[in-house]
Amino acid sequence: MAPRLLAVGDSAWTVEFGHTVDAATNARVMGLAERVAVARGDDPLLTPVTDVVPTFRSLTVHFDPWTGDAGALGRRLLAMAQEGQQTSVQGRQWRLPVCFDEAFAPDLARVCELKRLTRDEVLRQLLDATFRVYMLGFQPGFPYMGGLPPALVTPRLPSPRQKVPAHSVAIALDMCSVYPWESPGGWNLLGRTPVVLFDPAQAGQPAMLAAGDEVRWTAVDRATHDRLATEIARGLPRSTFLNAAAS
Numbered sequence: 001m002a003p004r005l006l007a008v009g010d011s012a013w014t015v016e017f018g019h020t021v022d023a024a025t026n027a028r029v030m031g032l033a034e035r036v037a038v039a040r041g042d043d044p045l046l047t048p049v050t051d052v053v054p055t056f057r058s059l060t061v062h063f064d065p066w067t068g069d070a071g072a073l074g075r076r077l078l079a080m081a082q083e084g085q086q087t088s089v090q091g092r093q094w095r096l097p098v099c100f101d102e103a104f105a106p107d108l109a110r111v112c113e114l115k116r117l118t119r120d121e122v123l124r125q126l127l128d129a130t131f132r133v134y135m136l137g138f139q140p141g142f143p144y145m146g147g148l149p150p151a152l153v154t155p156r157l158p159s160p161r162q163k164v165p166a167h168s169v170a171i172a173l174d175m176c177s178v179y180p181w182e183s184p185g186g187w188n189l190l191g192r193t194p195v196v197l198f199d200p201a202q203a204g205q206p207a208m209l210a211a212g213d214e215v216r217w218t219a220v221d222r223a224t225h226d227r228l229a230t231e232i233a234r235g236l237p238r239s240t241f242l243n244a245a246a247s
Contacts, residue, residue: 003081005074011065013074015081016058021146021174025057026134030212032059032081045069045076054211055135056144091133091212093243096195098169098217099225104192111154111171111188125149126190126217131176133213141180141198141207145215148174160186167192169217194229195241208238216243 006014015032018025033054039046048068053060059081063073100108100123112122131145138144148171156172161184164170168179170187179185180197197208209215220228228236 003078005078005081007074008060010070012060012062013070013077014058014060015077017081018057021056021134023132023146026054026132026146026211028081029054029057029059032077033211035080036061036077043076045073048073055137091210091214094209094213094215094241095218095243096193096215096241097220097225097228098191098193099220099222100191101222101225104165104168105190107157107170107188108190111152111190114154115151117151122152122190123219125152126171126176127219129176129216131215133209133211133215135211136207136209139179139181139183141209143177143197143209143213143215145176146174148176150174154188156186157188160184164189165192167194167196169193192225194225194232196232202238 001018004016006016008014017028033052036046036049036052036059040049041047045068048063049061050064051062053062061073061077063070108119108122111117112119115122117125126149129147129149131147133143133145135144136142152171153174154171163182164179164185164187166179166182168185168189169191170177170179170185170189172187177187178193178195178197179187195208198206199208200206202208
């Protein structure tokens with residue numbers, strides 16, 4: 001699909017790259033986001049840009065309408081998108097702990113039954129997968145991650161829960177995510193991570209994950225989960241869970 005330019009009020013443009021959720025489309029989104037970020041410093045048309053927001057298949061660019069030329073900026077964005085460049089920046093690679101204790105995994109049996117897989121088979125496929133963060137949404141820090149193996153693609157719950165515990169690791173359709181906060185939700189809960197995905201005290205980047213990052217899960221027992229949760233509350237740095245630090 002050729003990129004489409006869509007107006008979002010008088011202070012933002014959305015560039016849409018397609019209708020499907022896949023790695024190739026998202027790479028085009030991240031490619032444009034990268035180019036806009038680089039060009040903001042020296043391209044007069046892009047200096048009024050205040051924020052870029054990537055999604056599965058589009059990029060929204062916010063700008064100051066008082067200092068920017070909306071029409072010229074839109075044409076510039078569309079021209080950049082039509083050049084078709086994908087991202088050249090490698091996102092961060094994370095190794096995040098997850099505990100599959102029965103108390104943390106109320107929907108694991110449901111997934112096993114629906115997919116006709118044993119518990120070990122479901123967990124093995126989840127742990128073997130590499131997940132790509134396509135976007136953040138729904139609530140602060142909530143990552144929509146692609147890469148769920150086809151054998152684990154599972155519908156949402158027939159009726160959503162009123163309260164999903166914070167840090168729950170969940171799947172729905174072909175996505176995997178983590179609920180950073182307690183909230184309602186209809187995804188299948190398979191485990192829990194001690195990692196805090198949104199911390200307002202981290203002023204530079206309160207959300208731990210970002211679009212373009214990759215996540216792999218490492219299974220831990222309940223005692224390790226609880227110990228890590230305590231250490232994180234005491235200030236264990238996020239960099240502990242970067243793949244480079246873990247290797």
